[in-house]
Amino acid sequence: xxxxxxxxxxxxxxxxxxxxxxxxxxxxxxxxxxxxxxxxxxxxxxxxxxxxxxxxxxxxxxxxxxxxxxxxxxxxxxxxxxxxxxxxxxxxxxxxxxxxxxxxxxxxxxxxxxxxxxxxxxxxxxxxxxxxxxxxxxxxxxxxxxxxxxxxxxxxxxxxxxxxxxxxxxxxxxxxxxxxxxxxxxxxxxxxxxxxxxxxxxxxxxxxxxxxxxxxxxxxxxxxxxxxxxxxxxxxxxxxxxxxxxxxxx
Amino acid sequence: xxxxxxxxxxxxxxxxxxxxxxxxxxxxxxxxxxxxxxxxxxxxxxxxxxxxxxxxxxxxxxxxxxxxxxxxxxxxxxxxxxxxxxxxxxxxxxxxxxxxxxxxxxxxxxxxxxxxxxxxxxxxxxxxxxxxxxxxxxxxxxxxxxxxxxxxxxxxxxxxxxxxxxxxxxxxxxxxxxxxxxxxxxxxxxxxxxxxxxxxxxxxxxxxxxxxxxxxxxxxxxxxxxxxxxxxxxxxxxxxxxxxxxxxxxxxxxxxxxxxxxxxxxxxxxxxxxxxxxxxxxxxxxxxxxxxxxxxxxxxxxxxxxxxx
Numbered sequence: 001x002x003x004x005x006x007x008x009x010x011x012x013x014x015x016x017x018x019x020x021x022x023x024x025x026x027x028x029x030x031x032x033x034x035x036x037x038x039x040x041x042x043x044x045x046x047x048x049x050x051x052x053x054x055x056x057x058x059x060x061x062x063x064x065x066x067x068x069x070x071x072x073x074x075x076x077x078x079x080x081x082x083x084x085x086x087x088x089x090x091x092x093x094x095x096x097x098x099x100x101x102x103x104x105x106x107x108x109x110x111x112x113x114x115x116x117x118x119x120x121x122x123x124x125x126x127x128x129x130x131x132x133x134x135x136x137x138x139x140x141x142x143x144x145x146x147x148x149x150x151x152x153x154x155x156x157x158x159x160x161x162x163x164x165x166x167x168x169x170x171x172x173x174x175x176x177x178x179x180x181x182x183x184x185x186x187x188x189x190x191x192x193x194x195x196x197x198x199x200x201x202x203x204x205x206x207x208x209x210x211x212x213x214x215x216x217x218x219x220x221x222x223x224x225x226x227x228x229x230x231x232x233x234x235x236x237x238x239x240x241x242x243x244x245x246x247x248x249x250x
Numbered sequence: 251x252x253x254x255x256x257x258x259x260x261x262x263x264x265x266x267x268x269x270x271x272x273x274x275x276x277x278x279x280x281x282x283x284x285x286x287x288x289x290x291x292x293x294x295x296x297x298x299x300x301x302x303x304x305x306x307x308x309x310x311x312x313x314x315x316x317x318x319x320x321x322x323x324x325x326x327x328x329x330x331x332x333x334x335x336x337x338x339x340x341x342x343x344x345x346x347x348x349x350x351x352x353x354x355x356x357x358x359x360x361x362x363x364x365x366x367x368x369x370x371x372x373x374x375x376x377x378x379x380x381x382x383x384x385x386x387x388x389x390x391x392x393x394x395x396x397x398x399x400x401x402x403x404x405x406x407x408x409x410x411x412x413x414x415x416x417x418x419x420x421x422x423x424x425x426x427x428x429x430x431x432x433x434x435x436x437x438x439x440x441x442x443x444x445x446x447x448x449x450x451x452x453x454x455x456x457x458x459x460x461x462x463x464x465x466x467x468x469x470x471x472x473x474x475x476x477x478x479x480x481x482x483x484x485x486x487x488x489x490x491x492x493x494x495x496x497x498x499x500x501x502x503x504x505x506x507x508x509x510x511x512x513x514x515x516x517x518x519x520x521x522x523x524x525x526x527x528x529x530x531x532x533x534x535x536x537x538x539x540x541x542x543x544x545x546x547x548x549x550x551x552x553x554x555x556x557x558x559x
Contacts, residue, residue: 026377094360129351158488160442165430218386218387221382248523
């Protein structure tokens with residue numbers, strides 16, 4: 001079974017975001033970038049399926065500028081077999097990314113696509129679902145447990161009231177939630193080996209996908225500032241303030 | 251211009267987030283119609299019919315819609331979509347699961363998690379875990395949108411009188427099968443709808459210690475939440491998680507107990523009206539946003555708080 005894993009290069013999750021002074025977007029110059037945390041979990045899950053003998057090959061793909069090759073090398077060092085970079089702008093919208101991934105999934109004949117449930121920059125939570133729709137595959141989003149057996153995947157999903165379990169027929173798309181697994185770290189020899197693993201570069205034109213977007217960013221601003229309040233010295237002072245000053249309890 | 255809202259429900263009760271979504275739909279303008287897809291969900295249809303501002307309710311009642319599988323509902327929505335300029339649903343796990351599928355089938359972009367309607371084509375949404383606020387404009391024929399419930403007031407549930415229209419289409423994918431649900435039982439208000447929330451973090455030390463919070467929550471009529479650290483440590487189930495990867499809340503009062511205030515937690519609660527932090531570490535980042543901070547050992551402060559309420 002072949003697994004396609006989609007990964008995204010995003011601002012590192014520990015970095016405090018700066019907004020450009022002209023409010024056109026966030027400022028990413030000289031900012032630490034890393035693999036999106038949900039994508040790391042997707043890579044880890046694919047590797048575990050390979051270690052269990054369920055998967056035979058893991059192809060990792062990303063859509064973005066040349067700098068994204070670094071993210072692909074990280075995935076290769078963790079255990080992916082091959083990588084594909086689709087050379088494009090870094091912040092394409094989810095639908096364009098889904099169309100490019102749909103073409104890759106078809107060309108590669110992947111049995112399963114695993115990807116993060118959302119990127120921590122755009123916070124969209126869309127691409128996996130869109131990909132599944134374009135391919136007319138079933139989807140299991142926000143997965144916290146995946147068992148692949150006999151041509152189907154039994155997936156436990158994190159939903160608002162608790163958990164839900166679905167069985168989806170392969171080929172399918174699964175998006176990962178944080179609790180699915182704990183990603184491993186790449187070891188130095190694996191990082192060296194990853195440099196020699198194959199990495200193809202493709203363009204949207206080669207894939208026959210037209211990139212267009214009808215969404216325009218009008219402005220990006222900082223959220224309303226919340227200033228720290230006061231420290232109280234005792235529980236009774238706290239209760240008094242909540243009753244008489246903030247008036248949120250009676 | 252008219253708006254189709256996809257309701258969220260469990261086949262017997264309408265989820266409150268739908269009411270906030272209807273308010274957002276009314277702000278967009280035009281007729282507001284609501285789809286109720288489910289099985290045996292006549293009581294939900296009655297609830298939706300009386301919401302002020304809703305003029306039509308589509309009723310799709312069939313076993314194939316019982317578990318709201320995205321594969322089936324997305325195609326059903328697409329069947330109805332051509333009459334609408336906007337399709338909206340709450341940004342809950344059900345809405346997030348379904349709507350991008352609808353958008354892709356319609357070949358349009360989706361706007362996720364809006365907190366404000368500027369005009370019928372311009373919307374405001376948080377990005378980068380709430381650390382930036384983006385205003386986006388869509389020129390798509392159909393605007394497909396999920397709505398963050400805490401950004402909008404609830405619509406008035408009684409007083410309306412919508413027409414009911416039966417939808418006959420039955421769409422069933424043979425590629426996806428519901429197996430089971432493991433839902434968490436609770437008598438407390440739902441986290442996203444509660445006006446007071448008491449949340450515990452890693453500082454609680456264990457799942458048993460969360461019982462300490464129950465006394466306070468009972469007196470305040472509050473829901474109990476948790477930080478991701480508390481969930482990951484196995485103290486409480488993940489549906490209690492407040493944060494970027496959990497639920498987004500904006501109650502009148504949020505009491506953070508033993509929570510340091512990691513960026514991912516703040517993303518889920520910093521729009522609360524009043525924030526109280528109880529933490530023994532006076533340098534914890536939560537104090538930078540708390541209106542009232544108490545540096546104290548929670549195991550002493552929480553029982554004291556309970557008895558003084």
